[in-house]
Amino acid sequence: MKKSTTGLLLGSALVVGLSGCASSASQSSGMGDTASSDRAWYQSPFVCGLAGGLVGGGIGYATSSDSDEDQGAAIGTTAGATLGALLCAEPNRTPAPEREARDTDGDGVIDANDQCPGTPAGVAVDAVGCPLDSDGDGVPDFQDQCPGTPAGAEVNALGCEEDLVLRDVNFEFDSAKLTMGAEQILADVAEKLRANDNVRVRIEGHTDSVGSEAYNEDLSQRRADSVADYLATQGVDRNRMRTIGYGESQPVATNDTDAGRAENRRVELGEWE
Structure with missing residues (x-):
């Protein structure tokens, strides 16, 4: 088989093989940290780099003239290894700042710290995002028909003793x-x-x-x-x-x-x- 034909076949194998690894790695990363920890062995940047180096070296050798086969193989190995490792590398998982600071119910307390998600709009809340209950009777202020009930008093669902x-x-x-x-x-x-x-x-x-x-x-x-x-x-x-x-x-x-x-x-x- 001619070197040019060999190089073409090996090049196609490199593109198809590494693209498949990269695609699988990308899908796994989209499923979160748990999924990424279970990635298949062939999705590892190391394995992809090794495969890319082998195939790249073969391409370099096959496409070089008789006088510079060693140099072509070396260049191909380096290029293939780099490309393979990059294609299968983990994406940057640093959370976006706006995701960390999301406040779904708009109460001024970000979701990560909000112990009472879903507070109605406009309701005053405490430091952990829960509606204020100034008299401590168990009925939040925004529902309490009798604010200021004495401490320890038994109240009904309206927040009133009677x-x-x-x-x-x-x-x-x-x-x-x-x-x-x-x-x-x-x-x-x-x-x-x-x-x-x-x-x-x-x-x-x-x-x-x-x-x-x-x-x-x-x-x-x-x-x-x-x-x-x-x-x-x-x-x-x-x-x-x-x-x-x-x-x-x-x-x-x-x-x-x-x-x-x-x-x-x-x-x-x-x-x-």
């Missing part, structure tokens, strides 16, 4: 129509209920003793319904709310004074279990 009186949730005189100030207060209640969407609530209406018992019971029911309807407009599922009108039957103060009657006219929010 039913919450919705202070300043008032109605127009002798009506179930909410005042503008009441709507502003209820908007904050709704925000926390949306964030605490696995909790169902009771909304209770109460009146003073002015008027008939039947009238007051009906008025308190309409007022409780009005609160629930407003919360529903703010994104709280109506099926999560139960309304009850107690009328004048559960006073918390005397009905003999203006101040006492004002306390009795109230709406309470509690957990519906």
Whole structure:
């Protein structure tokens, strides 16, 4: 066989063989460090370099004239070994800075340090990425309807020790129509209920003793319904709310004074279990 033909065949073998090794090495490296540790023996840069040197030397010898066969073989061996080692070398595995600094939930704590991934947008978190719980009652601030609960107090899913009186949730005189100030207060209640969407609530209406018992019971029911309807407009599922009108039957103060009657006219929010 002529030297030129031998050189062509050996060159083709070098390109095909080393390309295959490199392709396999690249696929393995894409599977992570575990996969790269299990690379086949023929994917090693050393083996690829050795094979490249042998084939390259053969190409150099086959394509050289009779007078410089040794020099051609030496050059081919060096070039082949270098090419083989480079093709099968491990890629640079230094993590990209942006990957290390990724903050998927946007809470200011990178994923590598975040013990509470998936925090809702805008929620204040602590140093390890968990929502703040200022009173330590187990209900995060962004869901807590009763912030500032005393330490060690037992609370319900709303973060309250007992039913919450919705202070300043008032109605127009002798009506179930909410005042503008009441709507502003209820908007904050709704925000926390949306964030605490696995909790169902009771909304209770109460009146003073002015008027008939039947009238007051009906008025308190309409007022409780009005609160629930407003919360529903703010994104709280109506099926999560139960309304009850107690009328004048559960006073918390005397009905003999203006101040006492004002306390009795109230709406309470509690957990519906």
